[in-house]
Amino acid sequence: MSKLRFKNRLKEEVITNEKETKTVRFLYHTVLGRFFLKILTRRWISKLVGRYMNSKCSKRRIQKFIVQHSIDMSQYEDVSYHSYNQFFTRKLKEGQRNIIYDPSILISPCDAKLTVYPIDHKNNTFMIKKSLYQLSDLIDNQEFIKKFIGGYCFIFRLTVDDYHRYCYIDEGTKEENHFIPGVLHTVQPIALEKYKVFHRNCREYTLLHTKNFGNVLQIEVGAICVGKIKNYHQAYSFQKGEEKGMFEFGGSTILLIFEKDKIEVDEDLLLNTKDEYETIVKMGEKIGKQKCF
DSSP states (O other), rough: OOTTOOOOETSSSOOOOOOHHHHHHHHHHSHHHHHHHHHSSHHHHHHHHHHHHTGGGGGHHHHHHHHHOOOOGGGGOOOOSSSOOOOOOHHBBTTOOOOOOOTTEEEOOEEEEEEEOOTTTTOEEEEEETTEEEEEHSSSSSHHHHHTTTTTEEEEEEEETTTOOOEOOSEEEOOEEEEEEOOOOOHHHHHHHHHEEEEEEEOOEEEEEETTTEEEEEEEEOTTTTEEEEEEEESSOOTTEEEEOOOOOOEEEEEEEOOOEEEEHHHHHHHHHHTTTTEOOOOOOOOEOOOOO
């Protein structure tokens, strides 16, 4: 499996829409673009866009998006969509994702482009696109942070053509959700070169107490024009593969942070990340396993 997975160059975002590519470059690589970016990354802009995407007027965008991004609609429930956002949060038909229920196997919580970074055991740091992050950049709970010294950070980047619902990676219980307000940059690699996106963007985190992989910190990160991070549960008992939540319109990111010596990461994921590639994964597929001693 590891030899067959597709990869994206992390240095360059692969965008099928040339107009979209030029727009992103303008925003992040020109003085005038960065002026407009200060406005576009405000949460009120995202909320305004979200209102439009929830309206009937947005329905006309659906067919163009399907063609533009080659979406295979046979994978999804056959329903009539009344707004673009309803289409964007569409549900897969039963059986369209092969979720591995073996308790020793770590699965991807979503369809995404994945990179994996070790967290330095001395100072809780990890490097993403020349930006040095500390766990304290991501969450505001020092007690949570102490648990993850020397562990791993998995970054699942969802693009607009991905399935935007996500599931629980194991059986267990979770604590309350904690929302951190911020701005809303794009999560494309081009933005990571300019800003500490995961530190600046709106995000929501919770601590998962999993049966097979220890304590896991899960962080959902909003992105430009994302209307909402929608998690279904507060404190809760969950099952592996059960739907945890979804993102409304826009690209977005999920971070999973693991404790030291709890998991073995699939080797191809580490090698690809080191070579500055993202690995394309689907919800439910193997990305690691329980560490045995």
